[in-house]
Amino acid sequence: MSILLSSSDIDRAIKRISHEILEHNQGITNLVLMGIPTRGAYLADRISAFITEIEGPVATGVLDITLHRDDLRLRPPKPLLPTKLPPGGIEGKDLVLVDDVLFSGRTIRAALDAIGELGRPRSVQLAVLVDRGHRELPIRADYVGKNIPTSKSESVKVHLSEYDNEDLVELIK
């Protein structure tokens, strides 16, 4: 087991991603952040809080993707988590999906389907804390905290203080 990102690394990555999101979308007017539970939702909240500090409040929501997973049949059913739409909805917005680790890309594919159920945003972008490679689908991230080359047998574990009592990204061999 080795530590890939410390608490301050995570903090800096979130701040940089926030700036990149603002730069790319020219501000917060048409912006919506949607976090994918569990940890993606906390990351979205952190990005939202930082953007609020520098430019003002940004619409933020939570997107549960359980019902759209293509591996539903392969494992026991999971309890559904709440999906929270921001007050203005997502119709015609520039939507930024936020997740902790980008791996096969299947979660994001499911998220794209789930978004289709809720409305039609003008664009969908993707922000992740860690990109560990090994994509199985043609999906890429627009904002990446850290690119970490891994082997398929390893796993990357993100800890966030809201859920795991500490901020840490570790590689488990």
Next chain:
Amino acid sequence: MITGHLLSAADLSKDEALNLLSTAKELAAITDGPNKKLPTLRGKTVVNLFFEDSTRTRISFETAAKRLSADVINFSAKGSSVSKGESLKDTAQTLQAMGADAVVIRHGSSGAAKRLADTQWIQAAIINAGDGTHEHPTQALLDAFTIKQHLRNDKSDLTGIRVLIVGDILHSRVARSNVLLLTKLGAQVVLVAPPTLLPVGVGDWPVEISYDLDSQIEKCDVVMMLRIQLERMADSFFPTEREYSRRYGLNSARLAKLSKSAIVMHPGPMNRGLEISADSADDLKSVIIDQVKNGVAVRMAVLYELLGGAQIGDSK
């Protein structure tokens, strides 16, 4: 999460029940959106096997299955080979051969659903949609959901809520399932009925018993009126319908005595003018239409939990 079958409200632990209700809440929110259909159960087949007549339970299960993209086959005893004398076993084996993933069964005999689940006639997940005078677990779940929706916030159970269940307890599978589930969730249940319409052994149930509706009506949060099952009233359980209605029916005088936040429920179909007056059924306190709406969400949750994930026998 529940696995296997749903045969009785007694099979559910408190956590499983609360989990189902919160899943139902999420599904209700999704299906209130512009797109009501989810891909979750695509390719699964749900058979509605109805040996007794039903409007809302069958339609509710059908709607729930279709919103999750399952294929639905409706089977009713009338117009099938059952009227030629085919047995439950042969019917079940026919459905097995056609590849049913879930069977929703309504049957006039108590224990029919358990019989299907315990034998090797069919491998599908069995959901009890009412068996004789025994149980109707999804009705209890939707009633709990409706009570929670109106009287409790998200996380909590039903502790402190006083529920009157009034009427034909003897023949009511709805009452049995509700007693099991609501008391498990912390509610206080009072059964109100003439002594002739209470089952033998009711003294051992975790409930209070009363023969007098007027003494109870002021101090309850929920009043659930049961249908007088005229088709099961061959023996004389009460002198006349008029006398029953005056002593145990919900009318506007009794409605006025209810506390401000109390709600009126009825599992349907209603005998307007017998156990519930028309103005009570249509009053603002009545949540009978909400019960029907919530039934779809609750049944979606049950189908999702039983069929959504890996099944026994699925290849990995």
